[in-house]
Amino acid sequence: MTMDLTVNRVKHSVTADPEKPLLWVLREDLHLLGAKFGCGAGLCGACTVLLDGQPVRSCLTPVGAVGEAAVTTIEDVASQPAGQYVLDAWADLDVPQCGYCQAGQIVSATWLLGQMPDPQDEDIDAAMSGNICRCSTYLRIRKAIKAAAKAQGKGEAA
Numbered sequence: 001m002t003m004d005l006t007v008n009r010v011k012h013s014v015t016a017d018p019e020k021p022l023l024w025v026l027r028e029d030l031h032l033l034g035a036k037f038g039c040g041a042g043l044c045g046a047c048t049v050l051l052d053g054q055p056v057r058s059c060l061t062p063v064g065a066v067g068e069a070a071v072t073t074i075e076d077v078a079s080q081p082a083g084q085y086v087l088d089a090w091a092d093l094d095v096p097q098c099g100y101c102q103a104g105q106i107v108s109a110t111w112l113l114g115q116m117p118d119p120q121d122e123d124i125d126a127a128m129s130g131n132i133c134r135c136s137t138y139l140r141i142r143k144a145i146k147a148a149a150k151a152q153g154k155g156e157a158a
Contacts, residue, residue: 005066007032008076018064022056023047025063026073034074034103038132045131048104049073050080055111074103082113082152089148097135105131109145118149 038046042057050072
């Protein structure tokens with residue numbers, strides 16, 4: 001079946017089974033490799049993308065369910081209001097260790113700062129709890145989210 005998708009602000013026409021997970025459409029059909037396959041059960045967050053601004057696990061989201069919703073992946077997360085602040089904080093604080101989970105972490109952090117511009121530790125922990133980091137960089141992730149929030153609040157150039 002042919003479907004029209006808007007991914008990273010670009011319209012795409014994709015021929016796929018409507019039950020095919022969005023993750024595999026992104027990776028195989030659109031060659032957007034940022035979202036990763038981690039667990040396939042929506043538990044690790046490595047595949048997180050934004051669907052009309054809301055974080056979803058693309059490994060569980062059938063492409064046929066996307067409809068006219070806009071998909072934003074790590075490749076275009078900078079287009080989100082907090083996106084560049086998060087990317088800059090991640091780089092400045094050298095957050096990644098192995099990096100495998102970081103696309104999902106960054107997408108989730110960007111969503112969080114779009115919802116809550118000045119999150120406290122418990123807010124960050126709750127919002128990020130679905131994103132697993134096997135390297136346990138959680139303290140650096142929290143620090144980067146706080147730094148991004150601070151920069152965004154000051155309107156500092158990202």
